[in-house]
Amino acid sequence: MNLVENNPMLEKMKRGEPVLGCQVRSRSTLIAEMIAYCGLDYVFIEGEHFVHNIETVENLIRAVQIAGAVPIVRIPSHEDGLILQVLEAGIMGIIFPHIDTAEQARHAIREVKFAPKGNRGFGDSARASKFGCIPNDQYLKLVNDNVMVIGMIESREGIKNLDEILETGIDVLRIGAKDLSLDMGYGGEVTPEVRRAVEKICRKVRDSKVILGDAGLGGLGSQQDFEEVCRLGCHMFTLGSDMALIKKQVVKSLADFKTKKEQFYINNQDWIACKSQPVGGN
Numbered sequence: 687m688n689l690v691e692n693n694p695m696l697e698k699m700k701r702g703e704p705v706l707g708c709q710v711r712s713r714s715t716l717i718a719e720m721i722a723y724c725g726l727d728y729v730f731i732e733g734e735h736f737v738h739n740i741e742t743v744e745n746l747i748r749a750v751q752i753a754g755a756v757p758i759v760r761i762p763s764h765e766d767g768l769i770l771q772v773l774e775a776g777i778m779g780i781i782f783p784h785i786d787t788a789e790q791a792r793h794a795i796r797e798v799k800f801a802p803k804g805n806r807g808f809g810d811s812a813r814a815s816k817f818g819c820i821p822n823d824q825y826l827k828l829v830n831d832n833v834m835v836i837g838m839i840e841s842r843e844g845i846k847n848l849d850e851i852l853e854t855g856i857d858v859l860r861i862g863a864k865d866l867s868l869d870m871g872y873g874g875e876v877t878p879e880v881r882r883a884v885e886k887i888c889r890k891v892r893d894s895k896v897i898l899g900d901a902g903l904g905g906l907g908s909q910q911d912f913e914e915v916c917r918l919g920c921h922m923f924t925l926g927s928d929m930a931l932i933k934k935q936v937v938k939s940l941a942d943f944k945t946k947k948e949q950f951y952i953n954n955q956d957w958i959a960c961k962s963q964p965v966g967g968n
Contacts, residue, residue: 691820691828691832692832693756693778693779693831693832693833693834694727694756695707695727695728695756695758695778695779696756696778696779696832696834696857698727698921699858699897699899699921699922700897702921703921704916704920704921704922704923705727705728705921705922705923706726706727706728706923706924706925707726707727707728707729707730707755707756707758707922707923707924707925708721708726708729708730708924708925708926708927708928708931709729709730709731709732709924709926709927709928710729710730710731710732710746710927710928711732711735711736711927711928711929712928712929713736713737713738713742713746714928715745715746715748715749716749717928718731718746718749718750718928719749719750719752719753720753721928722749722750722752722753722754722755723753723754726755726925727755727756728755728756728757728758728778728779728922729746729750729755729756729757729758730758730759730760730781730924731743731746731747731750731757731758731759731760731777732760732927733759733760733761733762733772734760734761734762734781734783740768740771740772740775743759743772743775743777744775744776744813747759747772747775747776747777748776751776756778756779757776757777757778757779758777758778758779758780758781758834758836759772759777759779759780759781760780760781760783761780761781761782761783762783763783764782764790764793764794764797766797769794769797769798770797770806770807773798773806773814773829773833774809774812774813774814775812775813775814776813776814777814777833778832778833778834779833779834779835779836779857779858780794780798780833780834780835780836781836781837781838781860782794782835782836782837782838783838783840783862784838784840784841784844784865785837785838785839785840785844785851785856785859786840786841786843786844786847787843787844787847787850787851788847788850788851788853788854790837791835791837791851791854791856792854794835794837794856795835795854795855795856798829798833798835799829799830799833799835800826800829800830803830803855804830806829808826810822810825814829834857834858835856835857835858836856836857836858836859836860836899837851837856837858837859837860838859838860838861838862838865839851839859839860839861839862839866839887840861840862840865840866840869841865841866841869842866842869842870844866845866845883845886845887848887848890848891849890852890852891852894852895852896856896857896857897858896858897858898858899858921858922859887859891859896859897859898859899860898860899860900860901860902860922861884861887861888861899861900861901861902862902863876863880863881863884863901863902863903864876864902866880866883866884866902867880870883876902876903881903884901884902884903885901885918887901888901888918888919888920889918889919891919892918892919897921898918898919898920898921899920899921899922900920900922900923900924901915901918901920903915903918903920905920905923906923906925
């Protein structure tokens with residue numbers, strides 16, 4: 687994948703095709719590159735809930751691009767300087783947490799897109815433009831066509847303003863079901879009430895020109911789960927995070943080892959007793 691010259695993840699979603707990715711929380715460029723080589727559509731750099739400085743983000747972007755996947759990042763705030771830094775590092779999509787109003791969505795678009803779509807400041811010597819090797823007019827169009835503005839609907843205010851948000855021209859909307867649950871007073875649990883609210887959001891986004899990303903309802907547990915989430919109109923699926931997957935495998939391997947060890951002792955008590963006898967003596 688060549689920096690901002692194409693975005694196969696976006697192209698697939700525009701065709702109605704679901705895409706699969708994985709979060710990177712560990713700050714490890716080796717892990718980011720390795721999981722991207724596995725054939726994922728995108729790798730999601732988690733910069734909101736885990737600590738990443740801008741140099742780490744740039745190196746993670748590079749690692750993901752080397753392996754041919756699309757790098758996207760969730761940033762912790764809507765700060766203009768931070769947005770521009772991750773863009774100049776070559777990111778292909780920014781996830782903006784807590785898009786509650788149309789003005790917040792328009793601000794995100796203004797900071798990501800060049801005129802006439804936005805008001806992003808021009809720089810022709812950063813990594814995203816191959817340090818100025820992409821002609822300026824071509825580069826501006828490539829950014830506007832390929833770099834995604836992805837908003838998170840995570841509150842009752844976001845639901846109230848959803849119609850106006852959908853009219854802003856934002857590329858993708860995702861739903862933070864657990865944050866929405868907290869805002870609704872359900873303590874982060876996806877209750878039937880929260881699920882109904884999520885499904886209502888999905889229907890509105892699905893019927894608009896905006897791509898619906900993730901509903902926050904999973905969807906990879908079974909074929910039935912997958913089809914249900916697809917029918918809601920979702921296009922983005924995430925395996926989880928590098929750290930969660932590693933932890934899951936280590937815990938599973940440890941449990942398997944303990945089971946095998948216990949069974950070995952049960953099946954070989956005589957042999958173990960023999961081997962336990964002291965050798966030699968007075």
